[in-house]
Amino acid sequence: MEIEKEKSLNFIEQIIEKDLEEGKNEKRVHTRFPPEPNGYLHIGHAKSICLNFGLGKQYNGKTNLRFDDTNPTKEEDEYVNSIIEDVKWLGFQWDGEICFTSDYFQQLYDWAVQLIKEGKAYVEEQSAEEISAQRGTPQMPGTFSPFRDRSIEENLDLFDRMRLGEFENGSKVLRAKVDMASPNMQMRDPVLYRILHAHHHRTGNKWCIYPMYDFAHGQSDYLENITHSICTLEFENHRPLYDWFLDQLASGDRPQQIEFARLNLNYTVMSKRKLLELVEGSYVSGWDDPRMPTISGLRRRGYTPESIRNFADRIGVAKRDNVIEVSLLEFILREHLNKITDRVMAVLKPIKLTITNYPEGEFEDIELINNPEDEQSGSRIAPFGRNIYIEQDDFMIDAPKKFFRLSPGREVRLKGAYIIKCEDYKTDENGNVIEIICTYDPATKSGSGINRKVKGVLHWVSAEKSIDAEIRLYDRLFNDEDPMGHKDADFKEFLNNDSLKVLTNCKLEPSLATAKVNDKFQFQRLGYFCVDTDSTENNLVFNRTVSLRDSWAKKRK
RNA sequence: UGACCCAUUGUGUAAAGGUAGCACUACAGUUUUUGGUACUGUCAGUCAAGGUUCGAAUCCUUGUGGGUCAACCA
Numbered sequence: 312m313e314i315e316k317e318k319s320l321n322f323i324e325q326i327i328e329k330d331l332e333e334g335k336n337e338k339r340v341h342t343r344f345p346p347e348p349n350g351y352l353h354i355g356h357a358k359s360i361c362l363n364f365g366l367g368k369q370y371n372g373k374t375n376l377r378f379d380d381t382n383p384t385k386e387e388d389e390y391v392n393s394i395i396e397d398v399k400w401l402g403f404q405w406d407g408e409i410c411f412t413s414d415y416f417q418q419l420y421d422w423a424v425q426l427i428k429e430g431k432a433y434v435e436e437q438s439a440e441e442i443s444a445q446r447g448t449p450q451m452p453g454t455f456s457p458f459r460d461r462s463i464e465e466n467l468d469l470f471d472r473m474r475l476g477e478f479e480n481g482s483k484v485l486r487a488k489v490d491m492a493s494p495n496m497q498m499r500d501p502v503l504y505r506i507l508h509a510h511h512h513r514t515g516n517k518w519c520i521y522p523m524y525d526f527a528h529g530q531s532d533y534l535e536n537i538t539h540s541i542c543t544l545e546f547e548n549h550r551p552l553y554d555w556f557l558d559q560l561a562s563g564d565r566p567q568q569i570e571f572a573r574l575n576l577n578y579t580v581m582s583k584r585k586l587l588e589l590v591e592g593s594y595v596s597g598w599d600d601p602r603m604p605t606i607s608g609l610r611r612r613g614y615t616p617e618s619i620r621n622f623a624d625r626i627g628v629a630k631r632d633n634v635i636e637v638s639l640l641e642f643i644l645r646e647h648l649n650k651i652t653d654r655v656m657a658v659l660k661p662i663k664l665t666i667t668n669y670p671e672g673e674f675e676d677i678e679l680i681n682n683p684e685d686e687q688s689g690s691r692i693a694p695f696g697r698n699i700y701i702e703q704d705d706f707m708i709d710a711p712k713k714f715f716r717l718s719p720g721r722e723v724r725l726k727g728a729y730i731i732k733c734e735d736y737k738t739d740e741n742g743n744v745i746e747i748i749c750t751y752d753p754a755t756k757s758g759s760g761i762n763r764k765v766k767g768v769l770h771w772v773s774a775e776k777s778i779d780a781e782i783r784l785y786d787r788l789f790n791d792e793d794p795m796g797h798k799d800a801d802f803k804e805f806l807n808n809d810s811l812k813v814l815t816n817c818k819l820e821p822s823l824a825t826a827k828v829n830d831k832f833q834f835q836r837l838g839y840f841c842v843d844t845d846s847t848e849n850n851l852v853f854n855r856t857v858s859l860r861d862s863w864a865k866k867r868k
Numbered sequence: 869u870g871a872c873c874c875a876u877u878g879u880g881u882a883a884a885g886g887u888a889g890c891a892c893u894a895c896a897g898u899u900u901u902u903g904g905u906a907c908u909g910u911c912a913g914u915c916a917a918g919g920u921u922c923g924a925a926u927c928c929u930u931g932u933g934g935g936u937c938a939a940c941c942a
Binding site for chain 2: 319321325345346347349379381382384385435438439442443446447448449450451452453480481483484493494495496497499502504505506507521523524525528544545546547548549550551570572577625626627628629630631632633634635636638639642643645646649650654683684713715716724725726727757764765766767768769770833835836837838859860861862863864865866
């Protein structure tokens with residue numbers, strides 16, 4: 312860690328190091344990750360998680376996990392649990408207990424009362440529409456509410472009765488008296504509290520008034536001794552208000568809000584609302600559908616936490632809007648999977664191949680290296696015999712010169728085994744090839760020292776001893792780089808109809824019989840695959856996490 | 869039309885007034901019992917115009933382009 316001291320700092324690290332130099336906050340660094348528990352986390356959240364927890368670790372500081380649960384109508388324990396699981400899975404541990412904004416409801420209420428007593432807040436009785444109309448426009452100053460100059464006593468009484476449940480939803484709100492003429496719309500007497508007769512996932516029915524985000528967030532940061540409150544760019548305009556509340560209510564060290572540009576990825580959508588639409592419309596199987604950009608989706612797809620952390624690290628942090636290419640994510644994924652997964656042989660679209668000069672009913676053990684990238688990984692045995700399966704794509708009747716695979720009269724090596732020559736093939740009545748007839752050269756067994764070069768090396772499995780599996784081939788969910796970027800078209804019009812292909816009767820080498828859910832492999836020459844959560848002992852199911860780079864596929868086009 | 873923010877190869881991100889670098893992508897090649905990996909190379913950039921300076925991606929001005937803001941959402 313100390314060695315890579317030369318690494319340049321992003322703008323947040325620069326701010327932190329300057330604060331440290333100046334001795335701010337007793338030289339503490341304390342960040343927080345503050346999701347609202349109203350949905351599942353996605354890879355955009357992962358960027359924020361890695362940023363906040365990363366900074367905490369980097370500066371020997373702390374990082375809190377706080378659920379921003381100020382809106383009981385949208386929030387549920389189900390989401391709390393999934394968020395906790397995702398943060399842990401990504402490899403992070405928060406300091407102290409998990410925090411909830413709802414833990415501070417009493418303090419927030421007391422602060423609101425304090426503002427009223429100081430003449431800085433008032434109870435508003437107009438409708439949302441009227442308030443909105445009076446707020447003016449960015450170009451036009453707003454006008455005062457007729458309730459703005461109520462007496463402190465009346466405000467106190469009304470606010471207390473709001474809390475006691477005397478009023479209906481929407482009938483009253485508490486507003487701060489800030490500046491109706493501010494060019495910043497956030498400052499035009501923002502709402503502090505609204506009435507919501509709703510069950511809260513943690514406080515139950517104790518409260519029927521709930522603080523708004525702006526009144527809760529900065530103060531929660533302050534209460535938790537947060538030093539750097541990092542959020543996304545859309546809160547930039549809220550910062551003056553964030554500071555205004557703290558000016559009124561805080562003393563001593565105060566958190567500072569810093570905004571960064573959220574992550575955008577091409578060929579997907581990232582907003583919770585759109586993802587929900589995909590789930591509810593059954594365009595995907597759920598929040599953890601392997602095509603979803605959710606953490607749970609990526610996990611099921613076969614992504615590793617390391618790869619996601621590494622991705623977050625490499626995309627950097629800045630303030631300009633950005634769209635990251637998925638190819639970078641995939642590169643980083645492959646980079647990790649290449650190092651950690653065993654190579655195995657699986658035939659997705661099998662075709663029979665018979666070696667006529669190999670004795671019938673006989674088998675031999677073929678030793679295969681598990682992972683050439685990892686000497687520790689050792690080797691395993693696969694059975695070889697007269698009848699095997701190879702990939703349909705690896706045979707062509709009239710093959711071009713650059714086709715390094717099997718074709719009548721040509722030779723290839725079977726990975727780890729022998730060189731074979733295609734002597735003939737059989738077709739059905741429609742002309743489809745149904746069997747390939749070959750001979751093998753017994754002198755060419757792998758490791759025998761014979762130095763005969765052939766261009767092609769094919770993967771294969773024993774016909775009799777292979778096992779069956781279902782394999783799900785996933786591709787990008789959208790055909791369009793920016794599904795949301797079309798004014799006249801709904802994003803769902805750009806869904807990729809081929810984003811999932813289910814293959815059954817795939818043939819796997821027998822060593823895979825013991826594979827457990829989540830186990831990851833490289834299927835030689837095909838890609839990286841993992842065992843899906845749907846998999847059972849009698850029905851193995853694999854997901855394709857990502858294909859291998861395929862320069863042959865490119866050449867064919 | 870107001871306020872705030874942003875602008876560096878196709879993409880992302882560095883260079884804190886002093887050689888525009890790194891990664892991905894694309895393309896070429898070497899190695900290879902994976903058309904994988906690894907390695908090498910090629911293409912390609914400071915939004916524009918002024919100003920300050922010996923010197924500007926960096927500072928200033930103006931313009932242009934993009935983003936955010938007018939929920940009792942966060």
